[in-house]
Amino acid sequence: MARGTMTDPPNPAARTTEADVADTQAIRARARQRRVQASMARERVRRVTNAVMLGLTGLATLLALIPLVWIIVDVVLLGAPSITPDFLTQSFKPASLGGGGVLHAIVGSLILVGLASVMSIPIGILAAFYVVRNPNTTLGLAVRFGTDVLAGLPSIVVGLFVYTLLVVGRSYSALAGAVALAILMLPIVLRTTEEMLKLVPDSLREGALGLGAPEWKTAFSVLLPAALTGVLTGLMLAVARVSGETAPLLFTALGSNVLSSALNRPIASLPLTLFVYATQPDPIRHAQAWAIALIIMVIVLALNIGARLIARHRAM
């Protein structure tokens, strides 16, 4: 365009003939065609790759679902027949008397998990506040490192620790079992509360402090409520996590066949009872073990669904 202006002196090299124009056009057309073909080829490859990958991921999802569905179906089919009113309202009886029920284990589990929650939740939440406020102090860093390690610790190790601390020289007890569960809950409570508190915008804290609220009041009446749904979700998941714990209870709470609420004596729990029944050579006990499995599964499922519902329903 610019080259063809009238004022330019004629430039022999730039002069073109009709044939030249036709040539260049043909070259360009061929180039364009090659480009289109190549892009179509690439497109085909892309589409095939896409389909293969999609198929693989679908297959993987299916494979992951199979054990889950299988377990659920099995547990429901084998467990449901044994779940009768008697099973839920009676305690242990010898097999000769029909085997009784699992009320003692249900009560035991409630006591163990309840006590563990009472111990771990306040500590976890308070420590989370400390860590959020003082992330780079020695104590803050130590607590965070500690919770990370604790979260990764096999539960049997925690059980062993509590065993040497509270059981050796004394006796197996509900308290020891609850302490073991509390230690397992603590990192979950602390970590989720910490993460949820971090999500609360700093402007809320400034707003409260700017009104003359003391730091602790700000924490409990503004920051914690603002993070509440997340914190509750975390608490439910923590409870769900320890509801099925067996290993740390083996040598702390030990298990028991009687209905008891004494904290200084051995106590039954659902997972422990399941373990004991399942390993006995007795069809009645096997059926009861499946029923217990169903109860635990329903509890954990309910807690998980509850956590999801809370998370979805943002309080305000």
Add this chain to the structure above:
Amino acid sequence: MPIASSSARVAISLHGVTIVQQGKGVLPDMNTSPLARENAQSHAPATAGEAAAAVMPKMQTESLSIYYGNFRAVADVTLPVRDRKITAIIGPSGCGKSTLIRSLNRMNDLIAGAHAGGKVMLDGEDIYASGIDVVDIRRRVGMVFQRPNPFPKSIYDNVAFGVRLYGRIPKAELDDIVETSLRRSALWDEVKDKLKQSAMALSGGQQQRLCIARAIAVEPEVILMDEPCSALDPVATLKIEELMQELKQDYAIVIVTHNMQQAARVSDTTAMMMMRADRAGEMIEFDETQIIFTKPRDKRTEDYVSGRFG
């Protein structure tokens, strides 16, 4: 009333005294330098209370410097904040306006490493002196922030929050305080039927007025506003500005704004801040708003308010 020199200004302010003596001195004489008039009024006050108010600003920073660690963000600012007046702080961004206003109720204490040199007097008492209760200072000097920050609670609980900090108070009394505060912040009519609903559902402008209601519910003496309208649309901005005119009947108000028109519209006195070569913010000029916008002494102020800067 044009002024040629500072001596003329004193003459006019002396004239202002005559008006004061005639009992009409409540109207601010926009052409008078505040310090000059305060001096003048101290000679011939209309009433003892007015004299005290005129002599002693509600708040006053004295050679105040604020540091973030080793970085000095605000240098040597001496700024009077008069009662029942609106004091605007203007200046290009990063010059330390927020830092300065946040120092007036010690909100900077929340930032690790931040510290102050100099004094901030509130009714003649240094709020940075040792033994001062920070919580008490923040109750006396309330703050409204740049972004509305209502608590995720009901409208009612937002306004009641600060009041409840003082302890249990009868429900009827609390209802009364909530209603009065919402009325004074011109929000009552819009929310009276949904006091129990979440404050988060309000519009941005409504949320900001709620934050103002929340601040005045505790009956502070001074209200600090750091760019309170920067996140709002023009209609909401106008509402807040009208509200400020109402509130200044009772409070000393300090507002940071980067909107020149807003400063000119709402404020009585204006502090102009600027960043020095060492990046510390200093106050280069302080005067009646009208002077700052029509006859500033400093060339940089003139450039800035006429939009030739930043």
